[in-house]
Amino acid sequence: MSLLDGFATAAQPIYLLYALAGVFLGTAVGVLPGIGPAMTVALLMPLTYSLEPTAAFIVFAGIYYGGMYGGSTTSILLNTPGESASIVTALEGNKMARAGRGAAALATAAVGSFVAGTLATVALTFVAPTAADLAVRLGPVDYVALMVLAFLTVGALLGSSVSRGLVALTLGLFLGLVGVDAISGQQRYTLGVPVLTDGIDVVLVAVGLFAVGEALYIGSQLRKGPVHVVPITKGWRSWMSRQDWARSWKPWLRGTAIGFPIGTIPAGGADVSTFLSYASERRLAKGRSKEEFGHGAIEGVAGPESANNAAAAGVLVPLLTLGLPTSATAAIMLAAFQRYNIQPGPLLFENESALVWALIASLYVGNVMLLALNLPLVGMWVKILQVPRHYLYAGILTFAAMGAFAVNFTPADVVILVVIGVLGFFMRRYGYPVAPLVVGLILGPMFEAQLRRALSISEGDPATLVSSTFAVAVYASVLVVMGVSFWLRRRERGLEEVMAAEERAAGEPAATPADRAADKDKEMA
Amino acid sequence: MSVVVGYVPNERGKAALHAALEETRFRGGPLVVVNSTRADRLVDPRYAQEDGLTELEETLSRAGADYELRHFASRETAAEDLLGVAREVSAELLVIGVRRRTPVGKLLLGSTAQTVILEAPCPVLAVKT
Numbered sequence: 001m002s003l004l005d006g007f008a009t010a011a012q013p014i015y016l017l018y019a020l021a022g023v024f025l026g027t028a029v030g031v032l033p034g035i036g037p038a039m040t041v042a043l044l045m046p047l048t049y050s051l052e053p054t055a056a057f058i059v060f061a062g063i064y065y066g067g068m069y070g071g072s073t074t075s076i077l078l079n080t081p082g083e084s085a086s087i088v089t090a091l092e093g094n095k096m097a098r099a100g101r102g103a104a105a106l107a108t109a110a111v112g113s114f115v116a117g118t119l120a121t122v123a124l125t126f127v128a129p130t131a132a133d134l135a136v137r138l139g140p141v142d143y144v145a146l147m148v149l150a151f152l153t154v155g156a157l158l159g160s161s162v163s164r165g166l167v168a169l170t171l172g173l174f175l176g177l178v179g180v181d182a183i184s185g186q187q188r189y190t191l192g193v194p195v196l197t198d199g200i201d202v203v204l205v206a207v208g209l210f211a212v213g214e215a216l217y218i219g220s221q222l223r224k225g226p227v228h229v230v231p232i233t234k235g236w237r238s239w240m241s242r243q244d245w246a247r248s249w250k251p252w253l254r255g256t257a258i259g260f261p262i263g264t265i266p267a268g269g270a271d272v273s274t275f276l277s278y279a280s281e282r283r284l285a286k287g288r289s290k291e292e293f294g295h296g297a298i299e300g301v302a303g304p305e306s307a308n309n310a311a312a313a314g315v316l317v318p319l320l321t322l323g324l325p326t327s328a329t330a331a332i333m334l335a336a337f338q339r340y341n342i343q344p345g346p347l348l349f350e351n352e353s354a355l356v357w358a359l360i361a362s363l364y365v366g367n368v369m370l371l372a373l374n375l376p377l378v379g380m381w382v383k384i385l386q387v388p389r390h391y392l393y394a395g396i397l398t399f400a401a402m403g404a405f406a407v408n409f410t411p412a413d414v415v416i417l418v419v420i421g422v423l424g425f426f427m428r429r430y431g432y433p434v435a436p437l438v439v440g441l442i443l444g445p446m447f448e449a450q451l452r453r454a455l456s457i458s459e460g461d462p463a464t465l466v467s468s469t470f471a472v473a474v475y476a477s478v479l480v481v482m483g484v485s486f487w488l489r490r491r492e493r494g495l496e497e498v499m500a501a502e503e504r505a506a507g508e509p510a511a512t513p514a515d516r517a518a519d520k521d522k523e524m525a
Numbered sequence: 526m527s528v529v530v531g532y533v534p535n536e537r538g539k540a541a542l543h544a545a546l547e548e549t550r551f552r553g554g555p556l557v558v559v560n561s562t563r564a565d566r567l568v569d570p571r572y573a574q575e576d577g578l579t580e581l582e583e584t585l586s587r588a589g590a591d592y593e594l595r596h597f598a599s600r601e602t603a604a605e606d607l608l609g610v611a612r613e614v615s616a617e618l619l620v621i622g623v624r625r626r627t628p629v630g631k632l633l634l635g636s637t638a639q640t641v642i643l644e645a646p647c648p649v650l651a652v653k654t
Contacts (some may be wrong), residue, residue, distance in 0.1 A: 033567065080567070385568040 003125055006357025010365055015058055019362050022059040023369045026066020030073075031381045032392070033080050034218060037067035038328040038435070039210035043396070045203050045336050046403035053340040054355050058362040060336060064329055065117060065363065068270070068312050069370045072109040072305050073381050076102060085270035085308035088278045092293070092300030099296050106378055107240045108248045108298050109305040114371040115249075116256040116306030120313035121363045123260050128349070128360075131321040135346035138322075140454035141464055145471035147447045149478050150324045155436040156482070164432045172440025173447075175200050182445075183452065195412040200420075202335040203407050205441055208417045209434040210328075211400040213424020215393040220429070247289060248302040251281050255306030262307075263314020263326075265481070270311040270327070272488060277307035279491065313363065320344055320356060323446070328435035331442050338442075526617040529557045531607045531641070534570070534577040537622030540654045542581075545620040546588045548650065556592045557614055558585070561606040564598040571603070604640035616647050623651045 009015060029040045041060050048056040071086035076093035089109060096105040138146075155169035156162045178189045179199025190196040240248070255277045262273040281303040282293050289297050318324040323345040325331035337344050342352055349356055374381075404417040427434055458464035466472055530545035532538045542558070549556040558581070562572035573581060578596065585592045599606050611619050623638045631639075642649045 078568070382568065386566055386570065388563075388565045389567075390565060 002353055002357045003361060005354065006359070006361035007364075009054065009354065009358035010058065010361035015055065015358070015362065016365065018055045018058045019062050019366050020369055022062020023066040023069075023366050023373060024062075025059075026063035027070035027370065027373060027381065028066075028384055029063070030067035030070020031384055033074060034214055035392075035396075036210070036329070037064050038206070038332055038438075039214065040067070041329060041332045041336065042203065042206035042210050043399050043403055045206075045332070045339065046406040048336075049339070049406070053342060054358050056336065056340070057333075057355065057359045060333055061359055061363055062366045062369075064312060064333070065309070065366050066370060067329075068117075068309050069110065069113050069374050070381065071308075072113070072301075073106065073374070073378060074385070076105045076109065076301070077378075077382060078385070085274055085311070086305075087271070088274040088304040089301055091278070092297050095294075095296030096298065096301065097296075101296065101298075104240050104244050104298060105296075105301050107375060108244060108302045110371055110374045111240075112248065112252040112255065112302045112306040113309040113374075114367055115252045116259060116310040117313060117367040117370075118364065119253075119256045120260045120263075120310035121360065121367065124313050124316055124363070125360055127264070128317055128321055131317055132346050132349045135321050138346070138470065139468065140450045140457065141468050142470045142474070143322075143450040144447065144454055144465060145468075145474035146322060146324055147443055147450070149474055149481070150318075150326060150443060151440065151447075152478055153481060153485075154326060154439045161431070165436050168427065168432050168434065169436035169440040172205075172437035172442075173444040175205060175437075176441045176444030176448075182449065195410070195416070198408075200416060200441075201407050201413070202332075202338075202438075202442055204404055204413055204417050205420055206332050206335065206438055207400045207403055208420030209424035209427070209437065211396050212417060212421025213428050213434065215397050215400075216421060216425040217428045218389055218393055220425075244298055247298050251277075251299045251303035252306045254280065254284075255303040256310040258303075259307035259310030260314040263311030264317045270308040270315075272485070273307040273311040274304035275491075276488070277303040320348055321346060323348075325439055325442065328438055331435070331439045335442055526552065527554045527557055527614050528552060528618045528620060529559060529607065529611045529614065529616040530620040531603065531622070532558050532560045532573070532581065533622070534560075534573040534581075537624055537652075537654050541620050541622035541652045542584065544650060544652045546585075546590055548618055548620065549590050552617060554591075554617065556585075556590050557595060557610060557616070558592060559595045559607050559610050561595070561601075561603060562598050563600065563602065572598075602637065602640075604637045604644075607641055608644055608646070612646050619645050619647055619649045621649065621651055623653060 010019070025040060025044075026037060029035045029037060040063050044059065044063070048059065051059075068085060071081060072089050072093065075081045075086040075090035076097050079090050079094040081087045081090050093105045093109065096102060151169060155165045174189075176199075178196055180186070180190075180197055181188055187197055255273075258277045258280065259270070259273040262276070263270065278300055281297075281299040285293055285297065285299055289299055292298075293300060315325075315327050315330050318326055319330045319334060321344075323334065323343060325334045334344060342348070342355070400417065400421075401414055404413045405411065407413050424434060427437075454464055455462070458467075466475070528545055528549050530541055532542055538560075545556055545558075560571075560573050560581075562569045573596065578594075582594065585594075595610055597606075601609070607619065607621070610616075619641065621638055621641055626636060638651060642651065
């Protein structure tokens with residue numbers, strides 16, 4: 001029933017318009033390499049202060065889903081993944097496009113994203129309230145354990161290097177400490193500067209790292225030659241043949257089944273699921289499809305593209321029910337919730353039930369819109385790529401500065417933004433992922449509060465941290481997740497080497513695993 | 526003395542190339558084909574890629590012309606690249622393709638053809654499609 005109420009809200013014309021704006025913007029930023037949904041949500045956050053929360057979250061959710069759809073277009077037509085979850089799509093998708101089957105590749109990616117997005121949203125609808133019911137019973141000790149899990153997975157597992165991820169995470173935790181201590185009222189790390197007593201606003205950090213840092217990085221290497229767009233020769237009528245449908249539907253469902261659970265547990269977000277899906281499709285392929293793998297097999301596009309959309313929905317489960325973000329975009333959405341004084345967590349479904357169900361309903365609506373937007377408008381999305389980079393990034397910098405000013409209407413915030421932007425540039429330049437920093441900054445204060453609450457209940461006895469069965473189970477699963485993920489990463493690297501070797505053999509310039517890893521860091525947003 | 530043509534991989538570019546080939550036949554002397562990009566965007570449809578280049582070279586050698594292909598990325602605009610090459614080879618004639626523009630579009634974006642025509646060191650042949 002609550003979902004129906006949500007639909008009633010989301011179907012109001014004004015909310016439909018917001019959803020349309022969100023998915024439109026999301027697809028555009030998904031198409032553009034270097035600009036991800038995290039950056040867009042961060043940039044828009046100050047602008048949405050005047051909106052009511054429901055409208056703001058419908059826009060954000062649209063951007064989030066749209067980004068997943070848009071990334072596939074650039075992967076297939078340009079062999080330049082628009083965002084990290086589409087790296088795998090480029091492997092088979094671009095080969096298909098070169099072989100003149102670009103329309104089919106785009107269609108299977110879009111329809112697969114729709115199928116997976118919708119199924120995963122259905123799963124979210126059923127799993128989230130159940131998870132919330134369970135989460136109500138969790139105490140501070142359990143939250144400490146869950147946050148340790150989130151820190152380690154985001155910090156150590158998402159990037160290409162464990163140590164760099166942990167450095168970024170620590171930096172984020174440190175920035176979270178700046179300001180007045182909530183319990184004792186003491187100033188910490190404010191260096192006597194009055195502006196810092198309120199702490200460093202999450203919006204400033206997110207916009208500084210994702211927008212300013214990225215713009216500076218692009219500015220430092222502005223002129224890179226244009227890439228080749230594979231033209232879609234056949235008309236739009238020849239999207240997918242009967243045989244393409246027959247070969248695609250199983251990978252769509254398998255991709256969904258792989259993506260959603262991986263998104264739900266904090267084990268590396270959407271990218272891991274795409275690699276897993278690709279590997280399984282490659283293994284399951286028989287006969288002609290098997291020969292086609294590496295030369296443009298439709299299964300290799302259908303599977304990973306559904307997996308990344310399903311994972312995107314999965315990420316919302318821990319975000320909404322536990323208040324734990326497992327990707328950069330989710331972290332920024334959490335910051336947006338906090339800005340409206342809404343705390344995602346077990347009580348969200350009771351206290352803000354109208355908002356949550358409207359948000360979930362808008363995901364269904366957004367998926368339908370994206371399917372309608374994506375296929376016929378591919379030409380327009382490719383046109384966006386013709387915008388000269390300096391115009392694009394000049395606009396982003398202006399937006400970033402305005403947004404930073406709008407946080408508190410103090411010029412000092414713009415200075416902080418620039419400082420963090422420069423930090424972001426150097427992190428980007430030297431391969432430090434920025435997502436762990438944002439997650440550390442947002443979760444750090446929550447972690448501290450829960451930890452101190454747990455310790456004051458036990459009167460300072462650290463043994464309390466392993467006193468609940470749930471916490472012990474979480475710590476055990478940390479070990480398991482770490483083990484599995486390192487194994488997966490070895491597999492992933494092996495897969496990349498195989499791909500690189502095959503491409504070299506085919507006489508094409510191959511993206512080295514190092515390049516791909518760099519892309520992945522860049523686009524962890 | 527040579528003929529310089531500004532080439533873009535589309536109908537207009539082909540029309541200009543065609544006219545330039547005719548002129549070269551009359552005047553003798555080499556034909557310099559210019560295609561450049563500022564490389565400041567991810568996709569530039571006016572910059573010929575591999576298959577476009579092969580096609581271009583085929584057309585040129587089929588016409589039996591004595592040609593030179595200048596295909597490069599530069600920091601200047603297309604008009605400046607073209608004028609630069611024309612001055613460098615002291616061109617006898619510059620050939621470009623032109624298209625209809627709205628007054629507003631011209632106001633906002635400027636016109637490559639106009640810059641070339643007004644600043645060229647030699648006569649300019651503007652080809653309509």
